[in-house]
Amino acid sequence: MDVYYFTEFPYAEFPESEAEKFPSMRLTFPNTYFDPNKAHDLFKRYLDEYQHAEDVGFDGLMINEHHNTPSCMDVEVNITGGILARTTSKAKILMLGNMLPTSDNPPRLAEEIAMLDVISGGRIVSGFVRGIGIESWANNTNPVYNRERFEECHDLIIKAWTTPGPFRWEGKHYQYRAVNPWMLPIQKPHPPVWVPGTGSPETVEWAAKNRYTYAAFLTPLDVAQGLFARYREYAAADGWEAAPDNFAFMVCCHVNDTEEKAQEAGKAFLWRMNHPLRGPREYWSPPGYTSRAGAAAVAQRRPTPLNELSYEELQSRYHLVVGNPDSVTRQLRHIKDTLGVGALLLEAQGGPLSHHDTMRSLELMGREVIPALKD
Amino acid sequence: MATAFTEEIVDVGGAKIQVLKGGSGEPLVLLHGAGGNSGWLNYVRALSEKYTVYLPSHPGYGKSDRPEWLETMADLASFYTWFLEEQGLEGARAIGFSMGGWLASEIAANCRHAFSKLMLVDAAGIQPKEGEIADIFIISPAQVTELLFHDPKQAPEYESIYGGEPTPEQTDIAERNREMSVRICWKPYMYDPRLLGLLARVSIPTRIVWGGNDRLIPLECGQMFNKAIPGSDLVVIDNCGHVPQVEKTEEFVKIALDFL
Numbered sequence: 125m126d127v128y129y130f131t132e133f134p135y136a137e138f139p140e141s142e143a144e145k146f147p148s149m150r151l152t153f154p155n156t157y158f159d160p161n162k163a164h165d166l167f168k169r170y171l172d173e174y175q176h177a178e179d180v181g182f183d184g185l186m187i188n189e190h191h192n193t194p195s196c197m198d199v200e201v202n203i204t205g206g207i208l209a210r211t212t213s214k215a216k217i218l219m220l221g222n223m224l225p226t227s228d229n230p231p232r233l234a235e236e237i238a239m240l241d242v243i244s245g246g247r248i249v250s251g252f253v254r255g256i257g258i259e260s261w262a263n264n265t266n267p268v269y270n271r272e273r274f275e276e277c278h279d280l281i282i283k284a285w286t287t288p289g290p291f292r293w294e295g296k297h298y299q300y301r302a303v304n305p306w307m308l309p310i311q312k313p314h315p316p317v318w319v320p321g322t323g324s325p326e327t328v329e330w331a332a333k334n335r336y337t338y339a340a341f342l343t344p345l346d347v348a349q350g351l352f353a354r355y356r357e358y359a360a361a362d363g364w365e366a367a368p369d370n371f372a373f374m375v376c377c378h379v380n381d382t383e384e385k386a387q388e389a390g391k392a393f394l395w396r397m398n399h400p401l402r403g404p405r406e407y408w409s410p411p412g413y414t415s416r417a418g419a420a421a422v423a424q425r426r427p428t429p430l431n432e433l434s435y436e437e438l439q440s441r442y443h444l445v446v447g448n449p450d451s452v453t454r455q456l457r458h459i460k461d462t463l464g465v466g467a468l469l470l471e472a473q474g475g476p477l478s479h480h481d482t483m484r485s486l487e488l489m490g491r492e493v494i495p496a497l498k499d
Numbered sequence: 500m501a502t503a504f505t506e507e508i509v510d511v512g513g514a515k516i517q518v519l520k521g522g523s524g525e526p527l528v529l530l531h532g533a534g535g536n537s538g539w540l541n542y543v544r545a546l547s548e549k550y551t552v553y554l555p556s557h558p559g560y561g562k563s564d565r566p567e568w569l570e571t572m573a574d575l576a577s578f579y580t581w582f583l584e585e586q587g588l589e590g591a592r593a594i595g596f597s598m599g600g601w602l603a604s605e606i607a608a609n610c611r612h613a614f615s616k617l618m619l620v621d622a623a624g625i626q627p628k629e630g631e632i633a634d635i636f637i638i639s640p641a642q643v644t645e646l647l648f649h650d651p652k653q654a655p656e657y658e659s660i661y662g663g664e665p666t667p668e669q670t671d672i673a674e675r676n677r678e679m680s681v682r683i684c685w686k687p688y689m690y691d692p693r694l695l696g697l698l699a700r701v702s703i704p705t706r707i708v709w710g711g712n713d714r715l716i717p718l719e720c721g722q723m724f725n726k727a728i729p730g731s732d733l734v735v736i737d738n739c740g741h742v743p744q745v746e747k748t749e750e751f752v753k754i755a756l757d758f759l
Contacts, residue, residue, distance in 0.1 A: 261637065266685040268678060406637050412678040416671075 125466060127494045128218055129177035129486065130186035130374070131473035132196035133170050133204075136395055137162045148403030150193040151258050163197060169479050175211060176483055177472075180490025184216035184249065186469050189223060191262035195400035195475075202236045209244035217244055218469070220320055220339065221251025224277035225270040226263035231303050233277070234284035238309040246310035251318040251339075252278055254327070257408045268412035271326065273297050285314040318372065321351065324418040332358035332366070339372035339469065342430065345442050348373060348463055368466035373459060376444040377470040379452045379488040380481065389481045390446035393474035394435060397443070401431040449492035456497055468497070504539045504547070504554075508562070511582045517562040518586075519554040522547025526588050527759065528614075529554045530579075532597030533623075533635065533684060534643070535676035536561045541656055542744040545752040550759070553588060557602070559679035561672055572624075572683050572691060576605040583613055592759050594618040597716070597741065598684060601694070604724070607705075608697040616759060617705045619724055620751075621713050621741045623689040630717035632689045636681055640673065649712040649740035656745055689716075698727035705731035706758040710739035710746065 138157045143149040174185050187204045190196035198204050201219045208217050217240070227233055241248040254274050260267040276295045280303070283291070289304030309315050318337040321327040331338040332355045340348040352371050359366040376393050380386035409419065430443055438444040445455045456468060470489065473482050504521025519539060527550035529543065536556040546552055558578055559565035569578055579602065583589045593614040595603025600622020606613050623632065635643045644661055651657045665673065705728045709721035718735065725733040734754050736743045743751045 264686055266681065268682045268685070404637075404639065406639060411636055411674070411681045416674065 125498055126183040128184040128186040128469045129182045130469050130471045131170055133198045134475040135194040135197050136475040143399035148407055149399035150403055151261055151407050173482050174208060177486050178212045178215040180487050181494055182215060184218050186218040186220055188220050191259055205240045209240050216247050216249050218249040219251050220318055221253045223255035223259055224252050225273035226255055226259055226265045227277055230277045230280040230298055231284055231300060231305055234281040235305045235307045238307040241309035241311055241315050248315045249318055250315040253320055257410050257413045260410050260413060267410040270413055285309055323421055325421055328354045329358055337370055337372055339374060341374045342443050345462055368464055371465040372467035372469055373463055373465045374469035376474060377472050378446045379449055379485045383448045386447050392477035393444050395475035397438060398431050449488050453493045453496040511585050514558055514564040514566045517556040522550055522552045524550045526551050526553060526591040528588060528591045528593045530595040530599030530603050532599050533680035542748045542752055549756060560676045570682060572605060575602055576609060579606050580610045580613055589613060590615045592616040595622060596620045598623045607701045611702055614703055617703055620708045621710055621716055623716055624694045625720045625723050626690040627717045627719045629719055633715045646714050647741045648746055649738055654746045695727055701728045707731055707733045708754055709735050710741055710743045711735045711737045712739060713741045715741040
């Protein structure tokens with residue numbers, strides 16, 4: 125069992141009520157609310173927290189990327205990956221991940237990830253993502269071709285890592301005369317690949333076909349169970365047995381010295397669950413982004429949007445795990461046993477959560493919760 | 500009265516294409532906009548009293564197949580030259596509405612014998628210099644409908660078109676239409692930078708019709724079409740939005756028949 129620390133580098137330095145004036149806190153929320161000097165301080169703080177997570181015993185550090193949103197200041201996962209590759213020394217660096225469909229240059233992505241693997245000494249876990257619908261708008265990439273570009277970009281990157289160059293690539297979306305990256309990853313045949321999902325049946329099938337780790341993000345446990353079951357079925361049909369390492373689960377988490385303290389501080393996660401998850405359907409799912417089968421499956425599976433759940437409901441449905449070390453250990457063990465996952469991804473910084481509470485939470489996770497989970 | 504119509508499925512290059520057809524007289528081809536084929540509305544009925552009207556659903560819209568290779572507006576225009584040839588409709592009169600106006604002008608600019616007379620109604624295809632073409636993909640279908648009209652109360656068919664709850668089949672077709680429009684119009688959004696230059700090649704009588712209060716495609720674009728197509732005229736319908744054929748049906752039909 126590997127436990128990863130994750131934050132989206134949130135920027136909560138404005139009154140939350142301002143978000144109510146706009147359709148969403150993403151995409152079109154005005155960037156006049158952004159103060160680069162405050163962001164400078166936040167980056168220092170968040171990077172210190174990542175360092176602390178490694179020091180107290182997390183197995184890995186997870187980073188991601190979004191655009192046009194205060195909920196995530198990390199706009200380029202390979203930049204933060206580069207920082208962590210140099211500032212840390214032991215932890216795996218899980219980049220979940222590079223957005224393939226919005227990339228116009230897969231060979232350069234292959235080089236960048238390889239370079240990170242080289243600098244970090246082979247610690248990169250290379251997540252590949254389609255990007256939420258909002259990224260299609262922010263990057264102005266035609267959502268109809270999202271999945272096609274994801275798959276072709278992936279195929280080209282893997283070939284660049286595994287096939288001696290130079291070779292030519294004449295695909296539908298990408299064409300290159302001489303793919304021949306000098307920079308190749310340390311890990312052979314290539315860094316582990318992970319794929320996140322919230323319900324698209326096509327993604328589960330694709331992950332299983334490639335034997336990649338499938339990470340369910342903030343899904344209800346029964347939904348994750350269903351997705352993992354489908355993965356296991358695809359694997360079995362293909363003649364192999366899926367192992368815990370093929371599955372990961374992401375959940376928000378806060379630990380504090382007492383239940384009371386944890387419950388009070390954990391309310392900070394309501395910021396993350398509220399406006400950043402609110403917005404018009406077209407933002408989240410531009411026409412053509414989701415197959416109609418996928419849209420129907422998601423609608424059926426997740427009836428209540430997370431931003432409409434109460435603090436108590438978020439906890440009882442395991443989107444958010446809050447408590448003292450014993451109670452959090454118990455809850456995370458329940459998740460681990462229910463889902464049979466080999467990795468838990470703990471989003472442990474929820475926006476307005478203070479530096480002090482974040483550090484204490486990481487400390488308690490590292491010293492008490494993680495060792496108990498590994499027993 | 501020639502008001503009845505039939506629905507046919509015709510084969511063009513292996514793709515099954517849905518065509519509504521009715522009326523009598525010389526052929527008139529109507530090319531629908533990004534929302535898809537809205538059927539045999541009053542304005543179509545009125546035009547079919549003078550002409551044999553052909554109202555196809557573009558490939559990828561309605562019940563029409565999309566050939567695997569068809570992914571851009573230029574592809575769609577090429578497909579239609581094939582369609583016109585196969586259906587014996589070369590040299591027909593044509594009206595293109597909104598995105599269908601972009602399509603019609605693209606066909607006319609590239610194939611001089613495709614049409615004999617051309618009418619463009621609140622057409623897409625040209626990048627405005629001052630304003631912007633409203634983004635219909637980032638808002639809900641209901642918000643798009645709201646933008647179409649200057650005053651829906653003056654559109655007699657408004658309730659019958661938009662009033663009822665859509666059937667699952669209609670919803671499915673609407674989503675398919677929207678996806679196809681995204682496929683071909685996403686970027687640059689609703690225009691092609693080369694079209695303005697190509698329009699000088701349009702050598703047939705051309706009338707441009709615009710709702711004076713179009714909130715989707717600025718009137719400025721109508722003026723640019725007018726300037727770019729030699730010998731064309733521009734008729735502006737006052738107090739009217741993006742779909743004059745529905746909002747001011749009678750006036751629209753008169754303007755169309757006078758020209759055609």
